[in-house]
Amino acid sequence: MDIDSLVQRNKDDLALLEQKLGYRFTDLRLLQKALIHSSFAFEQAQIDKNNEILEFLGDAVLDLVIGHTLCRRFPAMQEGELTRLRSSLVNETHLALMAKDLDIGEYLCLGKGECASNGRKKSSILSCAYEAVIGAVFEDSDYTTVAEIINRFFLPAMDGKKEVLLMADAKSRLQEALQEKFNEAPSYQLDKEEGPSHQKIFTVSVVFRDVSLGVGTAGSKKEAEQRAAAATLADLETVIERFSALP
Numbered sequence: 001m002d003i004d005s006l007v008q009r010n011k012d013d014l015a016l017l018e019q020k021l022g023y024r025f026t027d028l029r030l031l032q033k034a035l036i037h038s039s040f041a042f043e044q045a046q047i048d049k050n051n052e053i054l055e056f057l058g059d060a061v062l063d064l065v066i067g068h069t070l071c072r073r074f075p076a077m078q079e080g081e082l083t084r085l086r087s088s089l090v091n092e093t094h095l096a097l098m099a100k101d102l103d104i105g106e107y108l109c110l111g112k113g114e115c116a117s118n119g120r121k122k123s124s125i126l127s128c129a130y131e132a133v134i135g136a137v138f139e140d141s142d143y144t145t146v147a148e149i150i151n152r153f154f155l156p157a158m159d160g161k162k163e164v165l166l167m168a169d170a171k172s173r174l175q176e177a178l179q180e181k182f183n184e185a186p187s188y189q190l191d192k193e194e195g196p197s198h199q200k201i202f203t204v205s206v207v208f209r210d211v212s213l214g215v216g217t218a219g220s221k222k223e224a225e226q227r228a229a230a231a232t233l234a235d236l237e238t239v240i241e242r243f244s245a246l247p
Contacts, residue, residue: 001044006109007032013107020102023137023149030054030140034132035104037125039111051132058135062090065143065150073158081169088161089154095127098153104129170229177233178208181240186213186232188225206232213239 007014007028014031018024025031034054041050066089070082077085088094099105105120108129119125138146175185189212192203204224205212214235216227232239 003029003032003049006036010035010107017102017104017107017133021133021137021149022152023141023145025136025140027140030136031133034058034136035107035129036109037111037114037119037129039114039119040109043111051129054132054135054139055128056131056135057138058131058133059090061134061138061146062095062131062150065147066090066154068147069151069154070158084169085158085161089157092123092127094157095130096123099126099130101153102130102133104133170226170233174206174229174233174236177236177240182243184208186229188228190221191215204228208239209243 001009010032011028014025014028017031033049034051036050038050038052063086066086067082070077070086074082074085105126108120108125110119110125114122114125134146134150137149179185186206186208189205189207190202191205192201194201194203199219201217201219202221202224203215203217204221204227206214206216206225206228214228214230214232216224216229216231218224218227
C-alpha cells in the first residue's frame, strides 16, 4: 500500500482531523505521512516513509513559535523563566494531551504490535505524532499559518502554566531580587498553625529587615512560603522603592 492509497482509504478520517485542526491541506499526503508510525511503515513494504522527519520539523517549529509568542506575551519575564515555561508547554506530557484533544491516536497508522500494546494511548507516540502534524502544516503552508494554529491551541495553557511556574519559583526569585538590590535575603516567619493534625493550615509571612512584606496560607509550610513570596513579588516595585528610600 502506497501513500496515495492510504490517503484514499482514510480520506474521511483525514477530513475530520483537518476540521479539528482548522486547516485544510493542499497536499493531503503530508497529513497522512504525519500519522504513519515507524512500526506501520516497517510492516508495509511500499511505505518507505514514516512521520519521523515531520516530527523533527514540527519540534523545531513548536519551539520557535511558542518561544516567539512567550517573548511577546510576557516581555517582563527573564530568559530562564521563559525557557522553563516553554519546556512545560512542549514536553511529552503536554503534547500528548494536545494530541488527545484532537483524537490523533484514532487516526494513527500503527503496526500490529503497537496496536496490541495500546500504542494509540502512549504519550511517547502521541506527542511525536502531534509534532509531526505541526510539521506537516508548516510544510504545507507557511510560518504565519502554523503560528496561528499553534497559538489557538496553546494560548489557553500559557497563562495557567505561567502562574504554576512562577508560584513554584517564587522564593528563589524574591531572594535573587532582594539580594541583587540590597545584598540581603528575606526570611520566613510562621504566623499561625490551625486545624487538626491531618489537615493543618499554615500562615507564613515574608520578613525583610524586620518588616512583614507578604502573607501566604496553604496546607504545608513550604507552599505557604511560596505563596507569601509570590504575594510580595506582585508588589515588588513598591517594596524596592520603600527600602531604597530608607537611610
